[in-house]
Amino acid sequence: MKTVNKEVKISGQGIHSGLPVNLVIKPSDKPGIFFRRVDMAGTDLIAAVYDNVGETKMRNTTVGMTDGAHVQTVEHLMAALFMAGVDSAIVEIDGVETPILDGSAAQFYDAIVAAVDADKSKMKRIVVKREVTAHAAEILKQLPWFVRIQLWIMNKIAGRKSNGFVKLSPNDGKSLDIKATLVYPEKIIGNQSYEYSFDGTKKSVEVFRKDVARARTFGKYSEWEYLKKRGMGRGANESNVIALNDAGDGTLNELIWADEFVRHKIIDAIGDMFTSGGMVCGNLESYKGSHAMNNLVLKKLFSNPDNYDII
Numbered sequence: 001m002k003t004v005n006k007e008v009k010i011s012g013q014g015i016h017s018g019l020p021v022n023l024v025i026k027p028s029d030k031p032g033i034f035f036r037r038v039d040m041a042g043t044d045l046i047a048a049v050y051d052n053v054g055e056t057k058m059r060n061t062t063v064g065m066t067d068g069a070h071v072q073t074v075e076h077l078m079a080a081l082f083m084a085g086v087d088s089a090i091v092e093i094d095g096v097e098t099p100i101l102d103g104s105a106a107q108f109y110d111a112i113v114a115a116v117d118a119d120k121s122k123m124k125r126i127v128v129k130r131e132v133t134a135h136a137a138e139i140l141k142q143l144p145w146f147v148r149i150q151l152w153i154m155n156k157i158a159g160r161k162s163n164g165f166v167k168l169s170p171n172d173g174k175s176l177d178i179k180a181t182l183v184y185p186e187k188i189i190g191n192q193s194y195e196y197s198f199d200g201t202k203k204s205v206e207v208f209r210k211d212v213a214r215a216r217t218f219g220k221y222s223e224w225e226y227l228k229k230r231g232m233g234r235g236a237n238e239s240n241v242i243a244l245n246d247a248g249d250g251t252l253n254e255l256i257w258a259d260e261f262v263r264h265k266i267i268d269a270i271g272d273m274f275t276s277g278g279m280v281c282g283n284l285e286s287y288k289g290s291h292a293m294n295n296l297v298l299k300k301l302f303s304n305p306d307n308y309d310i311i
Helices: 075-083 106-113 136-141 145-158 202-211 221-229 260-276 291-302
Strands: 008-013 020-026 032-037 053-055 062-064 088-093 125-128 132-135 165-169 176-183 191-198 218-220 242-244 279-287 308-310
Touching: 008 106, 075 106, 075 202, 075 260, 132 136, 132 291, 136 291, 165 291, 176 260, 191 202, 191 260, 218 221, 218 260, 260 279, 260 291, 279 291
Parallel strands: 032 088, 125 279, 176 279, 218 242
Antiparallel strands: 008 020, 020 088, 053 062, 125 308, 132 165, 165 279, 176 191
């Protein structure tokens, strides 16, 4: 178990609420990552675990119950905590969602790793023993009929198909090997795949820092007004989101890498897998994946003790 050796203070703006937000990552002697809403009196700690994920439909991962104390958009912070080796901390926050910063995990990671001792502490490993798969169709069935119709219309207009999946399968039990694939009708994205393997070594952490951590979230500029009317994307701008133009053949801001889009999906996958409470060891294949499918595949993994070992 490892925690931070001092408080880490991070401030910014929520990408969906558009409101200023401050968080403080505090040392803890309790296993696990917990959030505390300091702007809400009398609320309990909110565990950042897969079975406490209350909502994913806002294109993010939310922990806690949406009709009570909850925190939205935790995935980038969770990815940074995982890569820094921190599996014990209390995150005090004075708003409904973590700050988006530059839309990546890099600034979170840099702030956290500066407050972590370079010791030999090892994170709990969750070794995948049997294959489990979450399909987009399963997620759609859980949604109200009117939401399914809205999504169908949006996908029809955009030329997208809801045929994605996220699969966990066994490997040698020593690493998290991720392959993410995006398939978009927009020419600037098209069909992109990226592979990343984390085995706890300094080399794999350095690869993340150099080649993955700075990848930003993205969206189509023409969709922003639609999202804002529905309480989403109010804090999105060209400094924290890769904005695709209306033609879908370019962006309004400069890309770091041509495949920055799919590299960002690696961040999302790492952050979501960390809600397992440890390091998932197995092959993770994400084909047109989503936060909802990441969460569902963890629920399927833990639904049967024969599916995994904990070390």
